[in-house]
Amino acid sequence: MDLNSLPTEVILTHPRQTLGSVCLDWTPQPGHYLNWNGQTYTVLERRHRYQLKSGRYRLHKISLYVQSVERPEDKTLIDGHWVIGDASCQFNAHSELMRCAVNPSGPCNTCRFYEPI
Template identity: 55%
Template sequence: MEKNLLPTEIILTPARQCIAKLNLNRRLQPGNYLDFEGKTYAILERHHFYQYRVGGYRFDKATLHVQESKRPEETSLIGDRYVIGNANCRFNARSEIMRCAVNPEGPCQECRYFELANN
């Protein structure tokens, strides 16, 4: 096994069913999307597990709690991360998981609630 691969379990929420055990070469964060076996999943949570071995604790595995989802078509870049929808709108949640409170399903284009945010 390569040194940089992370043993990771993919757990489908809310059923709490393990759908895969993979060795990933990157650390996926909540708000990212994962394509697996022809389906797209939104990553909701990430947990790390450690095991005590001689000399101290060592990383054992990670779990990703996911939900089947489709990738958002509208995203905005804020700093180094992408958020769903138009981040210039006052009502945008500036989140990788939720668009906004008034129009969560979108789209942002031609939304009747759009107001320019006061930055």
């Protein structure tokens, strides 16, 4: 079965509600952004749902748990994945979900705590 043909349920984590279902042409990982009805969400978790048919478990659908965010403009590519903020700063978390501990909302270019690695 083609993974891209499976229905994907999009669930908002807070407040907990289902936003709807869609068949995506890509496989979103935690940290990726998803545009849905004009709003941007970040994927926090992906769960696979299986169904027992004829004595075998088959992938039935995928659930994406998302959180509403504003897409950050300052991203850096490190070792093949995107991180939020300026990765040359000592305090950068090197994460797709969080910028840093001292200035998590950013922006990095005017941060008074910036220290190069």
